[in-house]
Amino acid sequence: MNIGIIGSGAIGSCLASKFIKLGHRVSIANSRGPASLKQLAEEIGAEAATVEDVIKNKEVIIVSIPQKNVPDLPKKLFNNLPEGVVVIDTGNYYPALRDGVIPALEQSGIDSLWVQEQLGVPVIKVFNSIFATSLKNPGKPKGEKDRIALAVSGDNTKAKEIVFKLVDELGFDSFNIGSIAQSWKQQPGTSIYCRDLNLGELEKRIDAMGAEWSEMRNIIIGKHNANETLMAADFPAWLKSLQD
Numbered sequence: 071m072n073i074g075i076i077g078s079g080a081i082g083s084c085l086a087s088k089f090i091k092l093g094h095r096v097s098i099a100n101s102r103g104p105a106s107l108k109q110l111a112e113e114i115g116a117e118a119a120t121v122e123d124v125i126k127n128k129e130v131i132i133v134s135i136p137q138k139n140v141p142d143l144p145k146k147l148f149n150n151l152p153e154g155v156v157v158i159d160t161g162n163y164y165p166a167l168r169d170g171v172i173p174a175l176e177q178s179g180i181d182s183l184w185v186q187e188q189l190g191v192p193v194i195k196v197f198n199s200i201f202a203t204s205l206k207n208p209g210k211p212k213g214e215k216d217r218i219a220l221a222v223s224g225d226n227t228k229a230k231e232i233v234f235k236l237v238d239e240l241g242f243d244s245f246n247i248g249s250i251a252q253s254w255k256q257q258p259g260t261s262i263y264c265r266d267l268n269l270g271e272l273e274k275r276i277d278a279m280g281a282e283w284s285e286m287r288n289i290i291i292g293k294h295n296a297n298e299t300l301m302a303a304d305f306p307a308w309l310k311s312l313q314d
């Protein structure tokens with residue numbers, strides 16, 4: 071497939087490298103322009119592009135930048151996106167550690183609802199709930215024991231089918247959470263976030279969250295706030311807390 075990636079950090083560069091090894095064609099962009107990406111592009115075999123060019127003639131576009139930078143993307147970037155192009159959001163909201171408070175995001179508290187409003191196109195949320203270090207692993211063939219499963223949400227069924235296939239190629243299972251309005255189930259502060267769970271355990275934990283954001287919102291956001299405090303004070307202790 072032709073894949074465009076906005077963001078060349080831990081997640082963007084990891085996905086670019088893995089997709090190229092799988093035979094896909096990848097263009098990648100960051101905030102500083104293609105010249106700053108020359109070395110990475112040569113190393114992994116990607117094309118370095120501007121943000122405006124990276125989305126041209128693509129079947130899949132991955133937005134992998136901090137939430138605070140989403141409003142900095144060119145206005146109307148996705149205005150003429152052809153029908154059927156899949157837009158993936160890998161983002162997470164870290165108000166205390168990185169992003170600052172974004173009041174419009176906090177209205178719903180659902181990160182990707184805000185991202186798709188900002189971008190003006192529906193997004194599929196995936197790759198947000200796995201560490202870049204785990205994503206880098208080769209993954210496992212389908213059916214193998216303890217294959218890591220990734221939560222996926224979004225409103226477009228066809229787009230999700232494409233994402234499920236790409237996730238499988240990368241060596242992971244997918245779990246379809248449902249609509250983007252349900253994507254709170256894969257946000258930071260939940261019991262599935264960055265746990266490297268297999269499909270059975272992921273499904274069990276997601277089922278246990280129930281269906282009502284109004285009932286879970288304070289619990290999940292409260293936990294995320296506490297986690298941000300712990301991450302700042304004692305990162306290894308936070309990592310240890312993920313082994314629950």
Ligand SMILES: NC(=O)c1ccc[n+]([C@@H]2O[C@H](COP(=O)([O-])OP(=O)(O)OC[C@H]3O[C@@H](n4cnc5c(N)ncnc54)[C@H](OP(=O)(O)O)[C@@H]3O)[C@@H](O)[C@H]2O)c1
Nearest residue numbers: 077078079080081100101102134135139161162198201202
């Ligand atoms: N790291 C992880 O383990 C992990 C796991 C899952 C999800 N996530 C989430 O995925 C997103 C990306 O994370 P990351 O760790 O890959 O971030 P990162 O390493 O900090 O890299 C961020 C990238 O975004 C680019 N960027 C920032 N503003 C931009 C703009 N206006 N236009 C184009 N590119 C821009 C930066 O380009 P410049 O360097 O040129 O500014 C950089 O390449 C975040 O929302 C993060 O929370 C991260």
